Amino acid sequence: MNEFGWLPSDWLNLSVREKALVIAGIDIRIKEEKKQQKEAERKARAKGRRH
Numbered sequence: 331m332n333e334f335g336w337l338p339s340d341w342l343n344l345s346v347r348e349k350a351l352v353i354a355g356i357d358i359r360i361k362e363e364k365k366q367q368k369e370a371e372r373k374a375r376a377k378g379r380r381h
Contacts, residue, residue, distance in 0.1 A: 331341055344352070 331338065341349070
């Protein structure tokens, strides 16, 4: 909620479908961030092996 600048009352006023959409978007974002983290770690390891 902080990232969106929402107050708790804003969240409470969302419909169940709207809340589900927000939660799904967060899940997708977390999945993508984890993917990027793994890729960065893989590249760091590969770079370390070259030296």
